[in-house]
Amino acid sequence: MSEPPASVQPDSVESSKGTAPAPDVRPVVVFRNVSIAFDDKPVLEDVSFSVAPGETRILLGPAGVGKSVLLKLVNGLLRPDQGSIQLFGQEIANMPEAQLFPMRTRTGMVFQEGALFDSLTVRDNVGYQLISERVPDDEIDARVHEALRFVELDDTFALYPASLSGGMRRRVAIARALIHQPELLLYDSPTGGLDPVTSTTIIELVMKERDVYRTPSLMVTHRLQDAFILCTHRFDEDQGCMVPLPQGVTNPDTTFLMLEEGRLIFDGSLHELLHTENKFVREFLE
């Protein structure tokens, strides 16, 4: 394997720092000793980690280790059997469902297969949250167009999900997750089952959201190349595409978590990931 890149602040990230007031450094998400089991079979055991503001955490692991379950615990779609989960500083492990709904509107979630509503047009899918909030139609149209332009699918406005390709459905799902300007983004294998070109397009969108809007996120993936691209590239707003960081430079706000059979076995930077002695991680990387 090549010499690991040093963790250096990229230009785009550096520019956001300086003399500005001290940012809110409280973690957006905190997991403390979280465990969950289905039918007496443990799926996650004693998992602890946090997501800081502006941080992108990539959750790695083979299929079936509980990555999607962990993601659904973050916004309360599932409840833990044990442990504490804090979202935006509030404990949600035992929060009533009615109180969780407003909390969830502050997050955006991209599901594995998109989970678009088949019976609704792209416009109604993307604007679903706004329609629920009874926002005027003109404003919904404008914001849906804006979100669709972000994912470069403005021409699908009036189409139904059935007429979109797999990659387009994921991009529409990203637009739906972004329209409410979430304070946290959750991506559940956004590139799973897609061809390499489409996967790169999706990763570019994830990077764009990270670098342009600085939205903290938690991304589940089992594709290492996607994770490494996120670490070694940045989104250039002038060029409108991602560009590689200088040789040896990685994005310090993009870090890794790794699960093995429901247990968190790694939490650290790309540099630490590449130099870990953990046998399972090494096998996974190779």
Added chain:
Amino acid sequence: MATNNIERTAKQLVLTAQDYSLFAWRALMNLFSPPRYWPEYLVQSDIVGFGSASIVLLSGFFTGGVLALQSAATLSQFGATAVTGQFVSITMIRELGPVLTGIMVAGRNASSMASELGSMVVTEQIDAMRALGVDPMRKLVTPRIFACISMLFFLTIVADAFGILGGGFVTVFLNHQDGTQYFSKAWESLRYPDIIQGLVKPLFSGYIIASVGCFYGMRTTGGTQGVGRSTIQAVVNASVSIILVDFLVTRVLLALFPPL
């Protein structure tokens, strides 16, 4: 081993009954607090009400016809064919109209609700809805229950009316009896308790159809096979529950309004 199986099945049954009770109660209580999704209610009313009208109309018509055929054959032995209208109208309005309509609508709509919601569950659309801050119970389940209760009420009236018409058709054109006598007997013999009994039952049946259909849809697991399983469970349990509840409601209403 066998004891373990019985214990597990018994626990599963009790747990399902508990889950259903909580689900049905929550869905009903949502009617009394905002947000309410009236457009969803109208869409579901169209699907349940207008969509089921043809099968309810036909089954009502032919059931009334069969009743007239069967009763005329028996009543003629006693020289009492004149009361065919009374027999058909009371049987249709008190019993067969509500029960048959309930079972026909259950077959059509409990299955469609279970399969639609089940498909949404397995494709994570329900989770997506929750993630977008919308309560699927309020958005999907409560409008279906409200629509099913209100539409079954009117569908039962349609079934009753077409049942009496079907009986009239058979009486006049096949049994060659007097139509005026048939319809006047059908009308004169009716009492308010008969009508109350016939119109209270669909309120229960409508609630059962939608709540059972949605319950099995929302707890679907196991992909497309699971959707099929949920659909079967919804239709079977809704149909059996309608007949069971019909028995209980009849018993209570007969106690409240004893026959003359």
